[in-house]
Amino acid sequence: RKEVEQDPGPFNVPEGATVAFNCTYSNSASQSFFWYRQDCRKEPKLLMSVYSSGNEDGRFTAQLNRASQYISLLIRDSKLSDSATYLCVVIFTGNQFYFGTGTSLTVIP
Amino acid sequence: DTGVSQDPRHKITKRGQNVTFRCDPISEHNRLYWYRQTLGQGPEFLTYFQNEAQLEKSRLLSDRFSAERPKGSFSTLEIQRTEQGDSAMYLCASSRDRGGRAFFGQGTRLTVV
Numbered sequence: 018r019k020e021v022e023q024d025p026g027p028f029n030v031p032e033g034a035t036v037a038f039n040c041t042y043s044n045s046a047s048q049s050f051f052w053y054r055q056d057c058r059k060e061p062k063l064l065m066s067v068y069s070s071g072n073e074d075g076r077f078t079a080q081l082n083r084a085s086q087y088i089s090l091l092i093r094d095s096k097l098s099d100s101a102t103y104l105c106v107v108i109f110t111g112n113q114f115y116f117g118t119g120t121s122l123t124v125i126p
Numbered sequence: 127d128t129g130v131s132q133d134p135r136h137k138i139t140k141r142g143q144n145v146t147f148r149c150d151p152i153s154e155h156n157r158l159y160w161y162r163q164t165l166g167q168g169p170e171f172l173t174y175f176q177n178e179a180q181l182e183k184s185r186l187l188s189d190r191f192s193a194e195r196p197k198g199s200f201s202t203l204e205i206q207r208t209e210q211g212d213s214a215m216y217l218c219a220s221s222r223d224r225g226g227r228a229f230f231g232q233g234t235r236l237t238v239v
Contacts, residue, residue: 021168025166048225049225049226051227058235059232060217060230060231060232060233061169061217061230062230063227063228063229066227104168104169108225112157112159112174112176112181112182112224113171113174113182114159114161114169114171114219114228115171116161116168116169116170117168118166118167118168119167119168
């Protein structure tokens with residue numbers, strides 16, 4: 018089983034829609050959680066950290082469920098510019114960042 | 127620009143040749159990571175430095191791969207006797223704190239022909 022698993026999609030949603038991605042992780046000792054965004058042929062860029070209490074940044078909401086070992090990302094009022102691959106990232110112990118394979122999102126006009 | 131920078135951005139090499147990539151992390155970051163990414167996959171961990179010490183190496187890092195960070199600042203990743211399977215994007219990232227946010231460079235895209 019992979020350390021971090023994501024549904025690769027693709028998710029094709031109309032502009033203005035709400036879309037949610039989930040990511041599961043295998044190690045219950047995981048310490049830190051992040052969502053990164055990656056545009057085609059570009060480097061991953063940090064979108065937001067994920068905290069136990071959940072956190073929101075504008076149209077983006079991230080949540081962590083330690084009991085079920087998953088994190089989620091909710092995007093409200095999708096924009097065309099949100100089209101990208103969203104990578105779930107988990108740090109277990111030590112220092113490695115474990116990446117999911119990414120979920121592809123296309124927002125359609 | 128105070129972000130992570132990588133050089134070169136693109137490299138095309140013939141099979142069997144050696145290649146070396148450079149990464150300059152964000153200056154106050156003491157942690158530096160190398161990752162490899164192929165099409166349709168998430169980045170895969172290769173190795174990690176804290177200052178000049180290489181603390182972790184992935185099983186993916188065969189004997190043909192070597193990484194250094196001699197003065198705890200920039201790092202180099204060398205691939206010897208390149209194979210077609212080495213073709214990928216090689217990403218460098220740096221972070222300040224253990225378990226903290228990592229910032230990526232733009233990557234070096236390697237094509238082995």
